[in-house]
Amino acid sequence: MAQVTFEEISASDFFYRNRDIAGFTNPSRAIFAAVRELVENSLDAAESLKIPPDIYVRLSYEEEASRETQVYRLRVEDNGIGVPPRHIPSAFGQVLFGSKYKLKQQRGTFGLGGKMAILYGQITTHQPAIVISSTGMSKIYMYKLMIDIQRNRPIILDRKVLINKERWRGTIVEFCLEGDYLRAMPKILEYFKQTAMVNPYANLTFVDPKGRLYKFTRVTKEMPDPPKETLPHPYGVDVELLQRLIHVTPYKNMLEFLRNHFHRVGEITARKFLEFANISPSKKPKKLSHQEIVRLMHMLKKFKGFLPPDANCLSPLGEELLRAGIVKELKPDFVAVHQRKPSTYAGHPFIVEVGIAYGGEIPKKGSFVIYRFANRIPLLYDEASDVSVKVINAMNWRRYKVTPDMPIAILVHVCSTKIPYKTVGKEFIADRPEVRREIANGLREVARQIQRFLTKREHVDREKRRLGVFSRYLPKIAQFSTKLAGREKPPDVKKLLRSVRKFGAEGT
Amino acid sequence: MGQKEHKASIIERKKEVTTSLENLGLKIYEQMEKGYFPSIEMPSRSTENIYYDPNFRQFILGDRKVRRTARNIRHIRPFTQLVWAAFFSHELATQRKTSTLRDVYYSAQAYEMSFKDQQESNNIITDLETILGFSREDFNIFPEERSAVFGDLTIEYTVPGYEGKTLNLTSHPDGVMIGPALTSSEFVETSANKVIAIEKGGLFTRFIEENVHKKFNAILVLTAGQAPRATRHFIRRLNRELNLPVYIFTDGDPWGMHIAMVIISGSANAAHLRELTTPDAKWSGVWATDIVNYKLPTDPLDEVDIKRLYELQRDPRYKDPLWQREIKTFLKIKRKAEQEAFSRYGLTYIVDEYLPAKLEETK
Known part of the structure; x- marks a missing residue:
């Protein structure tokens, strides 16, 4: 009989074996994902201090790797919060370590995006990563790291401490990875453009392997308020979360446990709930059996007395910034934006922001240009499956005088503590009725605004055409009738032309 | 337009035609000179306005009139074409030249007057006939076919x-x-x-x-x-x-x-x-x-x-x-x-x- 062995694998090992989850599917996706993960970490690092981000990305060619792939060196510099020196090795060399395990709106997802990129680089090139960071104090720390994949531990190859005379603050990450830039290029450039659109307060610089410079300059220093951390809402909890809370809680009875670990639960609500669930307020949380925990979760979801979650933990862009971003990147003739009031699905708060733009640099391609964002991250893949696209396609645009042949761009931004992604690839948002309804209502609002614009423009165009027709023909009538009548001087048509404007639209 | 009985002299008839063209021009000129949008009234040629007259033993137009005015965006183009056609006919008459419908269509382009097709220019000539009560041969515009x-x-x-x-x-x-x-x-x-x-x-x-x-x-x-x-x-x-x-x-x-x-x-x-x-x-x-x-x-x-x-x-x-x-x-x-x-x-x-x-x- 064959021996079956069970072995525990480390988190690094797990992600190494399942890199598809983090988007490192193929050489082209991998290089895109690496750029994206590091840029987003940098944006978060700057925004958490409410500093307008300055991010510099350089991708340079190192050598051929295979027939279709090359080795590139990726360097990302930011002016963010910086990483305290003792955390640097773990933050960049240990998967599932990081600051992103509390409930607030965040770009990154597992706290592993950046590390995944470094891990991928190490797997494909066997070269260490270099991390330089300072929190703006007197020293700068430089680490040369590799990841021990089996044990999920950082290996420090070198460490230097530099004097920070200029009080630089920020983080620089540099490592090598294998990829296919030529195939990834369109997506990477599109990623920068769209990122610039929803981060109009950021300076983004990208130098590609051919030495081409792409610069996206900020148009404002205004920034949205950073999201506040929040407790989980009772409607959104699962058994796993309950068990973890019970494990760590210092509170000795259920009343205190509910009051202190859940969002929107005060003493009165907690008492009402416990009565509803038939649980004694003095029961010790740690004494709950597994069955009781499962029952608790079901009762939490069933109870109607909880207030909906507060949206403080969300950081939408706001109409001003959304408008500024669209104007900056698309230079449209018209733009309308709208932010919906906070709403919830399954206990998770979310806010939908939409924008619509007409003309300018938006191409006429026979269908709308659609920009999708989730927590300020551009979603560039699987457009057809996204809930926004479904809503857009289901709308009767003709009602708003909008036709697909117009140069129109539509932007949908969903922000939430938990974006309802459909797949682990996190490239499109699932069709949740609550989310769908908010997107549809938002789009209707901006559609009404563009309808007013299009109607007005049509009117102006018609007036222009009318005037054009009259100024073309009236002088000719004057000319020919003068000759026919045998007169010298043609009658003055200026007065007639002036009165044309006043008539309005007779004859239509 | 009343019936114009034949004048004995061809010369006199030609003169009558040029005078009526000039009067049309003058009418338009004077309207514009007074600051009005010029307009012209003519009998409608729509089928509802065509009657058979047993006295004349031919079809005639009824009392229904249409008004072409340069004030109306949809009229101004044909109106201009009409004034041009009158001008062009007058030129033909005074220079004693003849032309054909096809020729008219092309001549218009020399005056930056475009007709979108032959039919449009033919219609304008018919308008001119209707207004003045002369046939296009009187304006020196002759058909191609010959007998x-x-x-x-x-x-x-x-x-x-x-x-x-x-x-x-x-x-x-x-x-x-x-x-x-x-x-x-x-x-x-x-x-x-x-x-x-x-x-x-x-x-x-x-x-x-x-x-x-x-x-x-x-x-x-x-x-x-x-x-x-x-x-x-x-x-x-x-x-x-x-x-x-x-x-x-x-x-x-x-x-x-x-x-x-x-x-x-x-x-x-x-x-x-x-x-x-x-x-x-x-x-x-x-x-x-x-x-x-x-x-x-x-x-x-x-x-x-x-x-x-x-x-x-x-x-x-x-x-x-x-x-x-x-x-x-x-x-x-x-x-x-x-x-x-x-x-x-x-x-x-x-x-x-x-x-x-x-x-x-x-x-």
């Missing part, structure tokens, strides 16, 4: 370079083309006492060869199918100015019948014009009853012929008993015959037997 005349009639040219020159219309054995020069000629003298209009060129030539003009004292006119307006006007002048009766010979089918009818009573398309009809002209053959009486070789009527006959049966121009009788006969025998069918009795039979008999019958 001919032969017989003892002396005419005097009025066209540049030929003023005062005279010509006898027997001088060329193929006949003389009824073009702008002949149309604008004065009639000097004739020994003829009738006009015979013939549909087809072959028979026209046969008649000349057989000296029909002498034997019957006739001026022969070739209509070459449906008679062009210039020819219809010419026939009318022969009838009115020289008091000659007009006899029309066509094929024995509904289409030939209608060629005769258009010479006699005009067409609905020309309801806005007078002086194109010859109400006293006679259709002398080939009748349906002739087909029976002369036992002519025939072809069967096809569906289109029969449909056309039913249309004609309801047409007010055909209410006369003779026409109704012939239509019924066609529908009964369901046969048709061409003019050439008489050749079965020999080449001269038509001249020797048929023609004198029919002239007598339709006198």
Whole structure:
């Protein structure tokens, strides 16, 4: 009989074996994902201090790797919060370590995006990563790291401490990875453009392997308020979360446990709930059996007395910034934006922001240009499956005088503590009725605004055409009738032309 | 527009045309000078406004008017085209040049006046005819298609370079083309006492060869199918100015019948014009009853012929008993015959037997 062995694998090992989850599917996706993960970490690092981000990305060619792939060196510099020196090795060399395990709106997802990129680089090139960071104090720390994949531990190859005379603050990450830039290029450039659109307060610089410079300059220093951390809402909890809370809680009875670990639960609500669930307020949380925990979760979801979650933990862009971003990147003739009031699905708060733009640099391609964002991250893949696209396609645009042949761009931004992604690839948002309804209502609002614009423009165009027709023909009538009548001087048509404007639209 | 009876002198008539063009220009000029958008009123040519007038024995336009105004965005383009067409006609008249509808279409481009197609420019010329009550030949705009005349009639040219020159219309054995020069000629003298209009060129030539003009004292006119307006006007002048009766010979089918009818009573398309009809002209053959009486070789009527006959049966121009009788006969025998069918009795039979008999019958 064959021996079956069970072995525990480390988190690094797990992600190494399942890199598809983090988007490192193929050489082209991998290089895109690496750029994206590091840029987003940098944006978060700057925004958490409410500093307008300055991010510099350089991708340079190192050598051929295979027939279709090359080795590139990726360097990302930011002016963010910086990483305290003792955390640097773990933050960049240990998967599932990081600051992103509390409930607030965040770009990154597992706290592993950046590390995944470094891990991928190490797997494909066997070269260490270099991390330089300072929190703006007197020293700068430089680490040369590799990841021990089996044990999920950082290996420090070198460490230097530099004097920070200029009080630089920020983080620089540099490592090598294998990829296919030529195939990834369109997506990477599109990623920068769209990122610039929803981060109009950021300076983004990208130098590609051919030495081409792409610069996206900020148009404002205004920034949205950073999201506040929040407790989980009772409607959104699962058994796993309950068990973890019970494990760590210092509170000795259920009343205190509910009051202190859940969002929107005060003493009165907690008492009402416990009565509803038939649980004694003095029961010790740690004494709950597994069955009781499962029952608790079901009762939490069933109870109607909880207030909906507060949206403080969300950081939408706001109409001003959304408008500024669209104007900056698309230079449209018209733009309308709208932010919906906070709403919830399954206990998770979310806010939908939409924008619509007409003309300018938006191409006429026979269908709308659609920009999708989730927590300020551009979603560039699987457009057809996204809930926004479904809503857009289901709308009767003709009602708003909008036709697909117009140069129109539509932007949908969903922000939430938990974006309802459909797949682990996190490239499109699932069709949740609550989310769908908010997107549809938002789009209707901006559609009404563009309808007013299009109607007005049509009117102006018609007036222009009318005037054009009259100024073309009236002088000719004057000319020919003068000759026919045998007169010298043609009658003055200026007065007639002036009165044309006043008539309005007779004859239509 | 009142009916303009013919003026004896071609020159005077030309003058009348140029004056009316100038007056149109002046009317528009004065409206603009006063600060108004110019406008023109004219009888509507829509089918609801076309009536058959038994007194004139032709179609006429009713009282309904349309107003073209430069103030209306949809009118201003045709309005401008109309003023241009008047100007262009005036230029033609004063420079004594002639033109064709096709020519007008192209000439417009020299003045940065575009017509989107031939039809649009034709419509504008028809508007001008409607407003002024003159036909386009009076504006020196002639059709492409040409017909001919032969017989003892002396005419005097009025066209540049030929003023005062005279010509006898027997001088060329193929006949003389009824073009702008002949149309604008004065009639000097004739020994003829009738006009015979013939549909087809072959028979026209046969008649000349057989000296029909002498034997019957006739001026022969070739209509070459449906008679062009210039020819219809010419026939009318022969009838009115020289008091000659007009006899029309066509094929024995509904289409030939209608060629005769258009010479006699005009067409609905020309309801806005007078002086194109010859109400006293006679259709002398080939009748349906002739087909029976002369036992002519025939072809069967096809569906289109029969449909056309039913249309004609309801047409007010055909209410006369003779026409109704012939239509019924066609529908009964369901046969048709061409003019050439008489050749079965020999080449001269038509001249020797048929023609004198029919002239007598339709006198």
